[in-house]
Amino acid sequence: MPCHSNRNAWRSARTFAWVLLGGVLGCQQREAPSEVRVEIPNVIASRELVAVSVQASNAQGVRKPVADGADYGVEPADLAVVSKAGMLKCQRSGDGKLSVSVVGVGRTVALRCRIVDRIEAPNLGRVELSAGAFVPKVRALDKSGAELSDVDVTFFSKNSGVAFPKDGQLVPKSVGTANLVARAGEVSAEFKVDIVRKVVVEALPIEQNKKLYFSLEPGKYELKIKLPSAHRMSAEWRGAPFCNAASEGEEHVWVCGLRAKAGGVAFDNPAYLKDGSKTPSVDGVELYEVP
Secondary structure, eight states: OOHHHHHHHHHHHHHHHHHHHHHHHHHHHHHHOEEEEEOEEEEEEEEEEEEEOOEETTTTOOOEOEEEEEEEEEEEETEEEEEETTEEEOOOSEEEEEEEETTEEEEEEEEOOHHHHHHHHOOOEEEEEEGGGBBBOEEEOOOOTTTTTTSSSSESOOOOOTTEETTTTTEOOEEEEEEEEETTTTEEEEEEEEEEEEEOOOEEEEEETTTEEEESEEEEEEEEEEEEEEEEEEEEEEEEEGGOEEEEEEEEEEEEEEOOOOOEEEEOOOOHHHHHHSSSSOTTTEEEOOO
């Protein structure tokens, strides 16, 4: 029996020694870093969880991620909450600070919470194809209706063959209507844009220069004529007689879809209407291919 008791005592002592050694090694592994780096998004636009990136450098400059053991703090306290695992969640919109400490070595970074409540994205109307990339008039708003100007709004096109997003802008590609989506934080809004093409063709005088004629390829066109004074004016669409029309006034607008290859439109010569001149004139005349 005494021998058996001695063996048990020896085992207990050896176990205690291993536990003590492990504790010492654990303390050695938790030595204070020479530097702590903290990274979070410049602006957080929702209440979704965001991972805080923490890296610690040792005396030799070797940098490693800190998976656990960091202490977190937010000022003001009601701006956001941070879990022990380093997951941050904004509670409201506002500016503050995030502090992180690893074995007594700390770093503080700016915290910008912008909770997007809705996106104001009106339809854009018409944009000319050759205008190039443009920034749509879209605004991210908070619950009070104030604009969050430092929140990035991203775009997605359901009709990328007509207009597509690039570097925060929209780029026209072809004539048509593009259905678009604007996103910021957890919020999205849909809007539209019509891409049109200004058509420049030679005006052929007909009927002793009293009228002008545009020869056109198949497509949908809008003919717009603005006169210096009110006159009755008519337009005859070759290949689409159902579009023929006449109107009175200073401004005249007609739209027609041409399917025939040899189609076109004939209209009164604005110069002849003005003063009887038979000189062909396209002053005030605009022609667009439209969706």
